[in-house]
Amino acid sequence: MTDAKKQAALDYHAHPIPGKLSVELTKPTASAKDLALAYSPGVAEPCREIAKDVENAYLYTGKGNLVAVISDGSAILGLGNLGPLASKPVMEGKGVLFKRFAGINSVDLEVDAESPQAFIDTVARVAITWGGINLEDIKAPECFEIERALVERCNIPVFHDDQHGTAIVTAAGMLNALDIAGKSLDEARIVCLGAGAAAIACMKLLVACGAKAENLFMLDRKGVIHSGRDDLNQYKAMFATETDKRTLDDAIEGADVFLGLSGPNLLSAEQLKTMAANPVVFACSNPDPEIHPDVANAARDDVIMATGRSDYPNQVNNVLGFPFIFRGALDVRATAINEEMKVAAVHALKDLAREPVPQYVLDAYELDALEFGRGYILPTPLDARLLDRVSAAVAQAAVDSGVARKPFPSHYPLNGVDEVYGG
Numbered sequence: 001m002t003d004a005k006k007q008a009a010l011d012y013h014a015h016p017i018p019g020k021l022s023v024e025l026t027k028p029t030a031s032a033k034d035l036a037l038a039y040s041p042g043v044a045e046p047c048r049e050i051a052k053d054v055e056n057a058y059l060y061t062g063k064g065n066l067v068a069v070i071s072d073g074s075a076i077l078g079l080g081n082l083g084p085l086a087s088k089p090v091m092e093g094k095g096v097l098f099k100r101f102a103g104i105n106s107v108d109l110e111v112d113a114e115s116p117q118a119f120i121d122t123v124a125r126v127a128i129t130w131g132g133i134n135l136e137d138i139k140a141p142e143c144f145e146i147e148r149a150l151v152e153r154c155n156i157p158v159f160h161d162d163q164h165g166t167a168i169v170t171a172a173g174m175l176n177a178l179d180i181a182g183k184s185l186d187e188a189r190i191v192c193l194g195a196g197a198a199a200i201a202c203m204k205l206l207v208a209c210g211a212k213a214e215n216l217f218m219l220d221r222k223g224v225i226h227s228g229r230d231d232l233n234q235y236k237a238m239f240a241t242e243t244d245k246r247t248l249d250d251a252i253e254g255a256d257v258f259l260g261l262s263g264p265n266l267l268s269a270e271q272l273k274t275m276a277a278n279p280v281v282f283a284c285s286n287p288d289p290e291i292h293p294d295v296a297n298a299a300r301d302d303v304i305m306a307t308g309r310s311d312y313p314n315q316v317n318n319v320l321g322f323p324f325i326f327r328g329a330l331d332v333r334a335t336a337i338n339e340e341m342k343v344a345a346v347h348a349l350k351d352l353a354r355e356p357v358p359q360y361v362l363d364a365y366e367l368d369a370l371e372f373g374r375g376y377i378l379p380t381p382l383d384a385r386l387l388d389r390v391s392a393a394v395a396q397a398a399v400d401s402g403v404a405r406k407p408f409p410s411h412y413p414l415n416g417v418d419e420v421y422g423g
């Protein structure tokens with residue numbers, strides 16, 4: 001970013017008031033009568049009802065439309081471990097996206113925990129107050145155990161966005177990009193740079209969608225993850241291949257796909273030039289991708305290029321997933337976000353990209369035209385149809401797979417966030 005853009009970003013966060021979120025009132029408070037309902041003595045009535053039956057919390061409090069966005073700051077975007085407080089702008093940012101795109105209220109919690117167990121205990125002890133938990137920017141391998149333990153201890157959806165949100169959006173974009181390239185997932189040779197939270201989940205979901213394990217090469221800081229290595233944790237070991245390839249140079253030659261979930265500027269133009277025809281490059285590291293789109297497009301005119309950024313075409317970013325996935329899960333009061341719901345979200349996203357783009361989206365991106373193809377493999381986050389399509393697909397999958405505690409919502413389809421409470 002230029003210095004001017006960096007200053008603009010700081011000004012945006014600082015003015016006119018610090019931060020990006022505020023709490024609003026939903027009930028009248030103008031009179032003494034109002035206060036007697038909102039607070040003492042009236043507030044005692046819903047307390048008594050909830051004490052009789054915990055389900056009444058959904059009726060009398062904001063629990064059912066409230067998601068906690070929780071981090072320890074150990075893997076903030078691609079910036080690394082900057083600690084919990086430095087993660088707050090990202091967590092407030094996720095809250096902005098929850099509210100703007102899916103009408104979901106959120107609280108952000110930045111936890112200063114000395115161990116994964118301390119983090120788990122802290123979150124588990126307060127979890128009853130929310131409708132769902134979105135774990136964010138927690139590094140691998142700790143994130144896997146943290147999510148597993150919290151899923152087990154909480155009876156609300158617990159979802160590590162960097163794993164599953166990213167994987168859902170990546171899989172949808174990948175199916176479309178490969179289709180446009182005239183290739184198929186089950187034949188594509190895929191190189192994934194990064195072997196952390198996002199990378200492991202993306203590769204698992206790509207395999208579930210049809211990618212062949214023998215066609216995958218995953219790399220961490222030490223190079224290709226192969227069966228001769230004795231320094232692999234159990235999550236990386238799942239992707240160890242029998243190969244004599246050791247470096248990114250070795251793996252990338254002839255590959256159909258580069259998926260970057262690692263850090264900035266790690267794929268060179270020279271390496272991109274050695275990939276197969278019509279290469280698909282998802283350089284998803286934020287804020288700076290593994291290869292800048294200008295560099296990639298200058299190196300190859302046949303590249304199908306995507307990044308996690310909002311300011312270039314083909315944004316592969318979990319913003320296309322988590323608001324709508326939680327919307328669907330909350331609206332059927334799902335106890336979990338399971339594989340069926342994730343796959344339903346993949347297909348809803350993939351299919352929506354093939355439909356004509358509304359004029360308001362073109363206006364928002366200052367474009368005359370946008371249609372399914374190399375420069376448009378996924379809907380944009382500003383496409384209001386995501387709210388209906390993805391949430392409905394997720395809610396239906398929750399009902400069909402038996403994790404919903406309520407039927408498919410009678411107030412769907414949702415035409416906007418003002419309809420999320422029905423009526």
Ligand SMILES: NC(=O)C1=CN([C@@H]2O[C@H](COP(=O)(O)OP(=O)(O)OC[C@H]3O[C@@H](n4cnc5c(N)ncnc54)[C@H](OP(=O)(O)O)[C@@H]3O)[C@@H](O)[C@H]2O)C=CC1
Nearest residue numbers: 077078140195196197198220221261262285286308317318
């Ligand atoms: N576009 C999107 O929607 C999303 C993008 N991301 C991006 O993915 C990246 C990783 O995030 P996350 O998985 O949460 O973080 P983790 O800390 O869990 O994982 C980071 C991984 O990147 C690897 N890595 C870092 N630097 C290098 C390098 N120089 N060469 C090779 N591998 C490297 C690490 O290797 P090692 O294991 O050896 O330490 C590790 O496997 C970030 O840049 C983040 O912004 C994440 C989520 C969503």
Ligand SMILES: CC(=O)C(=O)O
Nearest residue numbers: 077078162286317318
């Ligand atoms: C987008 C996101 O969640 C990340 O880069 O970590």
Ligand SMILES: [Mg+2]
Nearest residue numbers: 077136137162
């Ligand atoms: Mg993240």
